[in-house]
Every structure is written in structure tokens, then in C-alpha cells.
Amino acid sequence: MRFGRYSLLIAVLLTSLLLLTVQTRGVGPTRAGDLVALALTPVQNLLTKVHRGALSVWTAYADWKAVRAENLSLHAENERLRIEALQARETDQENRRLRRLATLRERLPLTTLGGEIIGREGGGWARSLTVNRGRADGVAQQMPVIVPDGLVGRVVQVRAGASVVQLLTDPTSTVGAVVQRTRTAGLVEGEPGGGLRFKFMARDGAGVAAGDLIVTSGLGTLFPKGIPVGRVTAIEDKGSALFHFAVLVPAVDFARVEEVLLLTGQASHDVASLFTPDG
Amino acid sequence: MRLSLLLMTFGGTLAQSSVVPSLAVVGVTPDLPLILTALLALRRGPEAACLVGFALGLLQDAAGGGLIGVQAATLALTGFAMGLLPGRIWVDHPLVQVPGLVLLTVAEGLLRFGLLQLFHFPAALGDLLMHVILPQALYNGFLASAFLLAVEAAHALRRWQPWI
Numbered sequence: 001m002r003f004g005r006y007s008l009l010i011a012v013l014l015t016s017l018l019l020l021t022v023q024t025r026g027v028g029p030t031r032a033g034d035l036v037a038l039a040l041t042p043v044q045n046l047l048t049k050v051h052r053g054a055l056s057v058w059t060a061y062a063d064w065k066a067v068r069a070e071n072l073s074l075h076a077e078n079e080r081l082r083i084e085a086l087q088a089r090e091t092d093q094e095n096r097r098l099r100r101l102a103t104l105r106e107r108l109p110l111t112t113l114g115g116e117i118i119g120r121e122g123g124g125w126a127r128s129l130t131v132n133r134g135r136a137d138g139v140a141q142q143m144p145v146i147v148p149d150g151l152v153g154r155v156v157q158v159r160a161g162a163s164v165v166q167l168l169t170d171p172t173s174t175v176g177a178v179v180q181r182t183r184t185a186g187l188v189e190g191e192p193g194g195g196l197r198f199k200f201m202a203r204d205g206a207g208v209a210a211g212d213l214i215v216t217s218g219l220g221t222l223f224p225k226g227i228p229v230g231r232v233t234a235i236e237d238k239g240s241a242l243f244h245f246a247v248l249v250p251a252v253d254f255a256r257v258e259e260v261l262l263l264t265g266q267a268s269h270d271v272a273s274l275f276t277p278d279g
Numbered sequence: 280m281r282l283s284l285l286l287m288t289f290g291g292t293l294a295q296s297s298v299v300p301s302l303a304v305v306g307v308t309p310d311l312p313l314i315l316t317a318l319l320a321l322r323r324g325p326e327a328a329c330l331v332g333f334a335l336g337l338l339q340d341a342a343g344g345g346l347i348g349v350q351a352a353t354l355a356l357t358g359f360a361m362g363l364l365p366g367r368i369w370v371d372h373p374l375v376q377v378p379g380l381v382l383l384t385v386a387e388g389l390l391r392f393g394l395l396q397l398f399h400f401p402a403a404l405g406d407l408l409m410h411v412i413l414p415q416a417l418y419n420g421f422l423a424s425a426f427l428l429a430v431e432a433a434h435a436l437r438r439w440q441p442w443i
Binding site: 008013016019023050051058062 | 325336351
């Protein structure tokens with residue numbers, strides 16, 4: 001058995017040496033070398049082909065891995081940049097809103113209190129916003145609430161740290177108003193559908209047209225004069241009725257209100273000029 | 280068994296010429312045929328290692344374009360010698376296997392150099408040791424350590440979760 005082992009080793013070594021010898025010796029070796037080449041060239045060719053194939057597969061795999069890793073990294077970067085862009089846009093919009101609010105606050109000839117919206121009620125029965133200012137901040141019932149676009153509503157409930165603001169569109173809300181151009185007086189009421197209408201407009205108050213701006217009349221002691229309420233979109237003429245009314249689109253987009261000013265003081269003169277469309 | 284040896288021979292040759300070059304570190308690549316021959320020697324004994332080493336070496340020589348028979352002889356001899364060790368010294372422990380592979384690589388390199396000297400190989404031994412044999416031996420040792428760690432981790436995982 002042991003002899004068999006060593007004879008295998010010796011045979012293998014001798015074969016190797018023979019191969020080496022026939023390659024390097026010059027005597028009759030060309031033929032021997034040719035024989036070696038003849039036997040090994042097909043194997044070499046095959047190996048080269050397989051090697052090239054394997055190499056190309058390996059390279060393709062490596063490339064694919066690199067591309068995949070790059071793709072994942074680009075995806076992550078894209079996602080991060082998108083979030084950053086959204087955050088920047090959000091901050092930009094907030095800055096713009098706050099700047100408009102601050103400008104209005106500076107111009108207004110009455111004391112105000114800034115607040116943030118922390119809750120919304122949008123059902124048909126009641127339409128309100130909750131502001132993060134309450135009794136502790138000096139908020140009182142019936143306080144008018146505005147934004148740079150116009151009137152939002154009035155405070156109807158005051159709690160310790162928050163207040164509920166009834167929106168103009170609430171069905172129980174009424175505000176004394178006038179048509180800015182014709183000074184036609186009336187009442188702005190909320191509708192269950194979420195719209196506004198300008199009521200009790202006497203028939204002889206004609207001349208009101210679509211596009212007219214309705215502002216607070218300032219006749220009561222509640223709202224200062226001249227705060228934009230809405231704009232006329234249509235006149236509903238009931239024919240024989242004594243009064244007819246105008247359909248309004250609110251000056252304020254209540255769904256987008258995020259910061260408000262609560263008017264803690266009163267002003268006797270018209271503030272309409274302070275409410276420009278760009279704040 | 281014969282098929283697995285054949286696959287090992289051709290797979291090892293292909294891997295050495297395709298995958299291994301991409302593992303080069305500062306121009307040094309591991310010697311996969313030698314590692315395969317050594318592993319085979321430990322598992323299957325001197326005859327199988329001698330034959331597979333011879334075949335692997337022959338194919339390496341043929342693919343490399345050098346003198347055909349040099350690696351065939353050295354790998355056959357190395358595989359045979361390695362195959363005789365398990366009965367004589369304790370080679371089951373990684374602390375023996377890894378340095379053993381490093382020494383084996385150096386020994387095979389010296390053997391190859393000696394054989395090539397018979398055919399007037401021009402390079403100096405010092406240069407070869409510094410730039411080829413020792414770096415490759417260290418790389419082989421590193422690769423063997425990684426392989427043994429992976430095997431150990433797989434065994435541990437299997438013990439922990441037997442269904443794997």
C-alpha cells in the first residue's frame with residue numbers, strides 16, 4: 001500500500017520532470033515539446049475561453065453590484081433631498097405667512113394677540129377653529145379674529161389655554177357688513193353648505209355686482225370697520241321678494257389658516273386699506 | 280467522488296484565473312490551487328491530494344504560459360507531503376492550520392524556486408521571497424483564517440438553530 005503511495009508520487013514527479021525536460025532540452029525535444037503542446041493547447045484554449053467567460057460574468061456581477069449600490073445610495077440621497085426640499089418649502093411658506101401677519105400687526109392701530117391654530121371643526125353643524133390662546137392670555141368672548149386676508153370669525157368659547165373661534169361660515173354666525181364700493185349695508189351669514197351670503201340687501205341697493213368686496217360695517221362695537229369678509233360671486237334675485245341676497249366667497253381660505261391675530265383692542269376708523277391682497 | 284475532484288480541479292483553476300485576480304492586494308494574490316490541495320490533503324489523504332495537485336499545477340502551468348510541469352510537480356509533492364501529516368502531527372486545530380498553510384506556501388515557493396533553478400531560472404531567491412513568496416504566504420494565511428472563521432460561525436449557527 002505504502003509502496004503504491006510513493007510510486008504514485010514518483011510517477012507524478014517523473015512525468016513533471018519529463019515534461020520540463022522535453023520543453024527545455026534541444027535534442028529531439030521539438031517533437032516532444034510539440035507533443036506536449038499538442039496535448040495541452042486544446043486544454044489551454046478551452047481554459048482561456050472559459051476563463052474569459054468566467055471573467056466577463058464576474059466583471060458583470062461586480063459592475064452590477066457597484067451600479068446597484070450606487071443606485072441605492074442615489075435613491076437614499078434623492079429621498080433625503082426631497083424631504084429637505086419639502087421642509088424648506090414648508091418653512092418658506094410659514095415665513096411668508098408670519099411675515100404677512102407681522103406686517104398687518106404692525107400696521108393695525110389696535111392691540112393684537114398672535115395665536116396658532118391647534119384644532120379644527122369642519123362639520124356642517126358647527127365650523128370653528130381652536131387657537132392656542134386662552135383666558136391666561138387675556139382672551140375674551142366675542143373677540144374678533146383676523147388674518148392678513150380678512151376676517152376669520154369671533155371667539156365664542158374661552159378656556160384656560162385655548163379658545164374656540166366661530167368661523168364666518170358657521171350657520172349661526174352673523175356679521176354686520178357693507179359693500180365697500182356702494183356702502184350698501186347688510187348682514188353676512190354662514191350657510192350650512194360652508195358658503196356665505198350677504199342678506200337683507202334692500203332692492204333699492206342695486207348696483208351691487210359680482211366682484212364687489214364686502215367688509216365689516218363697524219356699526220356694532222364688535223368688529224372694527226373695513227375688515228374684508230368676502231367677495232360677491234352672484235346675486236340671488238327672488239323677484240317679488242322685498243329683499244334679495246348676494247352669494248359670497250370668503251376672503252379667507254379657512255382650510256389654510258394656521259396663524260391668526262386676535263383683536264384685543266378696538267378701532268373707530270376704517271382699517272380696510274391695511275388689508276391688501278399681498279398683505 | 281471523482282466528479283467532485285474533477286470539479287474542484289477545474290473550478291479551482293478557473294477561480295484562480297478569474298475571481299482571484301480581483302482579490303489582489305498590492306499586486307499579491309492568494310494561491311487558491313495550493314489552498315485547495317492542502318485542504319484536500321487533510322480530508323482525503325496523500326494520493327488524492329497528489330493527483331489533484333498535479334492536475335491543478337499542470338493546468339496552472341498551461342494557463343500561465345510558463346514551463347509546463349513546475350507547479351504540477353510542486354503541488355503534487357506538497358499535497359502528498361501534507362496528506363501524510365494528519366497521522367503524525369495534530370493538524371485539526373486552526374492555530375496549527377493557519378500558520379501551517381503559511382509555512383506550506385513558503386515551502387512550496389522554495390520548492391518551485393529550486394526546481395526552476397534546475398532550468399536556469401534567472402530571478403534571485405531574496406527578491407522572490409520578499410515580493411512573491413512571503414506576501415502570498417501571508418495572504419493565504421489570512422484567507423485560511425477567514426475561511427475557518429466562516430466555517431466555525433456556520434457550525435455555531437447550526438448548533439444554535441439546528442434546522443439551518
